[in-house]
Amino acid sequence: MDLLTLLLILDSTIRLATPLLLACLAGLYSERAGIFDIGLEGKMLAAAFFSGAVAYTTGSAWLGLLAGIGASLVLSAVHGIASITFRGNQLISGVAINFLAAGLTVVIAQSWFKQGGRTPQLVGDARFEPITLPFADAVKDIPVFGVVYNELISGHTSIVYIALLLVPLTWILLYRTRFGLRLRAVGENPASVDTAGISVVRLRYIAVLICGVLCGLAGAYLATALQAGFVKDMSAGRGFIALAALIFAKWRPWQALFACLLFGFLQAMALRPDVLEQYLGFKVNAQLLDALPYILTVVILAGFVGKAIPPKAGGEPYVKER
Amino acid sequence: MTTAAPAIELVGISKAFGSVQANKDISIRVMPGTIHGIIGENGAGKSTLMSILYGFYKADAGEVFIGGKKTAIPDSQAAIDAGIGMVFQHFKLVDNFTVLENVVLGAEEGFMLGTSISKARRVLKSLSEDYGLNVEPDAKIEDIGVGMQQRVEILKALYRQADILILDEPTGTLTPAEADQLFRILDRLKNEGKTIILITHKLREIMDVTDTVSVMRAGEMTATVKTAEVTPAELAELMVGRKVRLTVAKKDISVGEKILEVKDLSVKDINGVERLKGASFDVRAGEILGIAGVAGNGQSELLEALGGYQKATGSVTYKGAAMDLSGLVSNGQDRRSNGIAHVPEDRQSEGLIMEFMAWENAVFGYHLDPEFRKGWLTDNAAMKTDAAGKMERFDVRPPDPLLKAKSFSGGNQQKIVLAREFERSPDLLLIGQPTRGVDIGAIEFIHQSIVELRDQGKAILLVSVELDEILALSDRIAVMFDGRIMGERRPSETDESELGLMMAGMTKDVA
Numbered sequence: 001m002d003l004l005t006l007l008l009i010l011d012s013t014i015r016l017a018t019p020l021l022l023a024c025l026a027g028l029y030s031e032r033a034g035i036f037d038i039g040l041e042g043k044m045l046a047a048a049f050f051s052g053a054v055a056y057t058t059g060s061a062w063l064g065l066l067a068g069i070g071a072s073l074v075l076s077a078v079h080g081i082a083s084i085t086f087r088g089n090q091l092i093s094g095v096a097i098n099f100l101a102a103g104l105t106v107v108i109a110q111s112w113f114k115q116g117g118r119t120p121q122l123v124g125d126a127r128f129e130p131i132t133l134p135f136a137d138a139v140k141d142i143p144v145f146g147v148v149y150n151e152l153i154s155g156h157t158s159i160v161y162i163a164l165l166l167v168p169l170t171w172i173l174l175y176r177t178r179f180g181l182r183l184r185a186v187g188e189n190p191a192s193v194d195t196a197g198i199s200v201v202r203l204r205y206i207a208v209l210i211c212g213v214l215c216g217l218a219g220a221y222l223a224t225a226l227q228a229g230f231v232k233d234m235s236a237g238r239g240f241i242a243l244a245a246l247i248f249a250k251w252r253p254w255q256a257l258f259a260c261l262l263f264g265f266l267q268a269m270a271l272r273p274d275v276l277e278q279y280l281g282f283k284v285n286a287q288l289l290d291a292l293p294y295i296l297t298v299v300i301l302a303g304f305v306g307k308a309i310p311p312k313a314g315g316e317p318y319v320k321e322r
Numbered sequence: 323m324t325t326a327a328p329a330i331e332l333v334g335i336s337k338a339f340g341s342v343q344a345n346k347d348i349s350i351r352v353m354p355g356t357i358h359g360i361i362g363e364n365g366a367g368k369s370t371l372m373s374i375l376y377g378f379y380k381a382d383a384g385e386v387f388i389g390g391k392k393t394a395i396p397d398s399q400a401a402i403d404a405g406i407g408m409v410f411q412h413f414k415l416v417d418n419f420t421v422l423e424n425v426v427l428g429a430e431e432g433f434m435l436g437t438s439i440s441k442a443r444r445v446l447k448s449l450s451e452d453y454g455l456n457v458e459p460d461a462k463i464e465d466i467g468v469g470m471q472q473r474v475e476i477l478k479a480l481y482r483q484a485d486i487l488i489l490d491e492p493t494g495t496l497t498p499a500e501a502d503q504l505f506r507i508l509d510r511l512k513n514e515g516k517t518i519i520l521i522t523h524k525l526r527e528i529m530d531v532t533d534t535v536s537v538m539r540a541g542e543m544t545a546t547v548k549t550a551e552v553t554p555a556e557l558a559e560l561m562v563g564r565k566v567r568l569t570v571a572k573k574d575i576s577v578g579e580k581i582l583e584v585k586d587l588s589v590k591d592i593n594g595v596e597r598l599k600g601a602s603f604d605v606r607a608g609e610i611l612g613i614a615g616v617a618g619n620g621q622s623e624l625l626e627a628l629g630g631y632q633k634a635t636g637s638v639t640y641k642g643a644a645m646d647l648s649g650l651v652s653n654g655q656d657r658r659s660n661g662i663a664h665v666p667e668d669r670q671s672e673g674l675i676m677e678f679m680a681w682e683n684a685v686f687g688y689h690l691d692p693e694f695r696k697g698w699l700t701d702n703a704a705m706k707t708d709a710a711g712k713m714e715r716f717d718v719r720p721p722d723p724l725l726k727a728k729s730f731s732g733g734n735q736q737k738i739v740l741a742r743e744f745e746r747s748p749d750l751l752l753i754g755q756p757t758r759g760v761d762i763g764a765i766e767f768i769h770q771s772i773v774e775l776r777d778q779g780k781a782i783l784l785v786s787v788e789l790d791e792i793l794a795l796s797d798r799i800a801v802m803f804d805g806r807i808m809g810e811r812r813p814s815e816t817d818e819s820e821l822g823l824m825m826a827g828m829t830k831d832v833a
Contacts (some may be wrong), residue, residue, distance in 0.1 A: 175435075177434055181426070181427055197399030
């Protein structure tokens with residue numbers, strides 16, 4: 001394989017891994033605090049629609065992003081109220097959010113734009129444009145490094161760089177700060193946090209809202225950066241793949257990055273069956289390639305990839321004894 | 323010193339949970355630099371009172387004075403600020419955090435952790451030396467023993483500069499030696515001027531370490547007395563509200579033939595870890611063999627294997643015939659029909675079905691007997707009549723067969739299980755933790771029932787973590803540690819300190 005083909009595949013790996021990574025980190029904050037969230041998918045979808053719709057209407061991708069985050073935050077708040085304040089079942093609340101988002105986005109899109117449940121194509125400033133990093137042009141003739149810098153590292157949209165920066169940021173926050181210590185504690189043993197004089201409810205709401213912001217970023221990226229507009233069900237199970245990646249990563253940020261890159265790579269390979277055929281020497285069924293990330297998801301969720309111990313208090317509402 | 327303001331004064335504290343009045347108009351004064359005991363039966367309201375003081379629950383009425391100053395304690399942070407530290411019965415530690423992280427949690431300085439951790443390391447070192455609270459700062463909680471976990475809880479409170487330390491049933495999971503060590507630490511804390519409140523239901527602890535003791539009964543404070551001026555029997559009477567016999571009367575009877583013979587019994591758990599490692603002993607007719615040991619040293623697995631719901635290896639002979647140790651469902655049924663009764667350790671998960679009514683629970687395991695059947699249907703009327711009789715004879719309160727098991731108090735739940743198992747007049751009784759979470763009044767009754775069964779010439783295997791209970795009831799005592807029997811003693815030939823050493827794995831019996 002020549003360097004350029006490899007770079008192209010890795011380049012699309014990064015692009016496809018970005019929404020997974022954002023959703024995966026979103027889930028990480030929520031689940032580390034003890035709130036399981038299978039509603040990542042729904043939040044992403046709602047964010048994708050509202051960012052697409054607002055970006056089209058205002059002509060600004062950034063306003064679209066804000067609208068997407070807003071929509072996702074509303075659903076996060078619903079999940080928070082159901083599972084923290086009212087101590088409901090977190091799985092049921094998550095499922096409800098997924099259904100709500102899947103149905104509402106299409107209905108609103110149809111009544112708003114009358115294009116069969118999609119938004120019109122986004123053009124110009126309504127989409128996030130690739131950013132050319134400094135010196136990308138200057139170094140592009142340097143062998144290997146120059147090409148890699150120019151083709152692979154430079155030329156992504158700003159959300160991609162935000163997502164990548166969030167990985168070390170999350171790591172520092174989780175393991176090196178007061179907030180992280182408390183967040184991890186509240187997911188393991190909320191009573192320890194409560195008796196230490198810290199509000200369990202407040203901590204968990206903060207975690208759930210961070211989750212909402214990150215899902216909003218992920219959804220907006222789908223509609224206004226990866227593609228040009230919203231289409232029905234465009235999240236396509238990415239919220240669940242992100243959950244699988246989270247389990248695969250055992251709820252740790254760096255491992256989450258690698259898990260998401262692996263899934264992104266599989267999705268990228270599905271787009272280039274020709275490359276695979278060239279190297280394997282036979283044609284791989286396209287449907288099988290498309291299905292690979294989902295198959296891996298099932299395998300991970302079924303627990304074939306080592307023992308993943310979730311945060312101990314995850315999924316359980318906090319009730320003082322008695 | 324007599325003029326000093328009380329470290330803590332509670333005035334008129336009341337608290338209800340639904341229709342249950344947990345605390346009724348309670349007033350108490352705790353003087354600084356003393357160890358103040360609060361004793362009472364389970365459900366008397368001791369823990370509720372202390373949880374109110376620590377801001378964990380909100381009182382419905384009443385006032386709190388700390389050091390003579392009226393203080394509102396709406397949450398735990400307010401209690402911590404007022405210099406109160408609490409060591410709960412169930413530790414509030416994060417298992418996969420290090421000791422340091424647990425100490426720092428909630429008392430961090432600034433947003434970044436680095437400085438907090440290094441300060442905690444320094445402070446912990448000097449606190450450890452000052453009070454003999456030995457811990458490993460970088461060990462994870464899940465890797466250290468309960469004794470050290472408890473010291474971490476105490477250090478957590480001291481790190482927050484607590485002057486008043488509340489300990490709720492601190493010795494429940496400790497070996498006698500660990501408990502002694504704890505009491506030495508408490509003494510040292512007291513001498514440094516700290517005030518300590520010790521909540522317990524064990525009379526001996528109150529007598530050994532406290533200066534003053536308050537007695538609670540059914541949500542009310544019935545007395546506060548100087549420990550030196552009161553006897554254990556008087557305290558027990560204050561707790562229960564009537565005279566209680568603290569010793570068990572036993573007839574001298576001659577032991578009969580071997581009923582149960584256990585050889586090299588071993589059990590592995592689902593992870594393949596050996597929990598029971600080749601236990602051998604026998605039980606004869608007319609004797610109680612007591613198995614002593616700290617919880618989690620293989621006693622549960624022993625009972626489960628003998629009860630027939632845990633696969634085991636080795637050999638067990640019952641009345642001369644080999645027992646099936648496969649742990650299959652049929653085992654339990656076979657054992658019952660052959661006269662083996664089993665009162666499991668955990669009545670709520672193994673002994674009863676909490677959502678089912680008393681009459682159903684009183685017949686489980688024997689529901690296939692002909693007297694409870696009408697053709698292929700069950701004879702519910704017969705079962706209810708039978709249950710009502712059992713509840714009458716075993717003094718279950720209230721004696722209503724239609725109440726759900728969960729509506730009874732711990733002691734009465736236990737009596738339902740005992741009635742079911744005892745009334746079959748079994749030849750062998752397996753009984754685990756017969757009085758765990760049971761009031762002193764009910765304990766007296768349960769102990770008496772067990773001894774009566776023995777006096778009828780039945781064989782009894784008693785497993786208990788309460789050393790007092792083992793010493794009071796057993797004809798022979800076997801001590802378990804780490805899945806092994808460390809040795810056997812007669813109660814007349816041993817004492818608590820020797821048994822305590824054996825429970826900690828130290829003995830001259832085993833090479």
